[in-house]
Amino acid sequence: MRRLNVAGTLVGSAFFAGIAALTTPGIAAELIMVEQPGCSWCMVWNEEIGVAYPKTDEGKRAPLRRVDITDGWPEDLGNVQRERLTPTFILVEDGKEIARLRGYPGEHFFWPLLGDMLDKLDEHRKSGS
Secondary structure (H helix, E strand, O other): OHHHHHHHHHHHHHHHHHHHHHHOOOOOOEEEEEEOOOOHHHHHHHHHHHOOHHHOHHHHHOOEEEEEHHHOOOHHHOOOOOOOOOOEEEEEEOOEEEEEEEOOOOHHHHHHHHHHHHHHHHHHHHHOO
């Protein structure tokens, strides 16, 4: 009986450690969208891409995180250069910037450019840097 409790505790601990790793900011890749109130191109992106993004493979690989620059720069992005232009999309992993796209070029150009950014993420992971 004691063996089962120890094994159950170990499995449970590993499970919860895995959950913590998935939910801890900076552990997984995320796509930061830098925006501000009144940004017309942000509104266009929201209409053309924003609703679908979380449902896409890209959105699952790098979930969207919105940063309103009028609220100040988040502390956990201290290693990422601040941005003034909106919208800007910054691909970040482990608190490190991988790639950046300034502006919204329209839906037909956004997806291939995002694909290029995600390719850089794959290269970053392979190199271990």
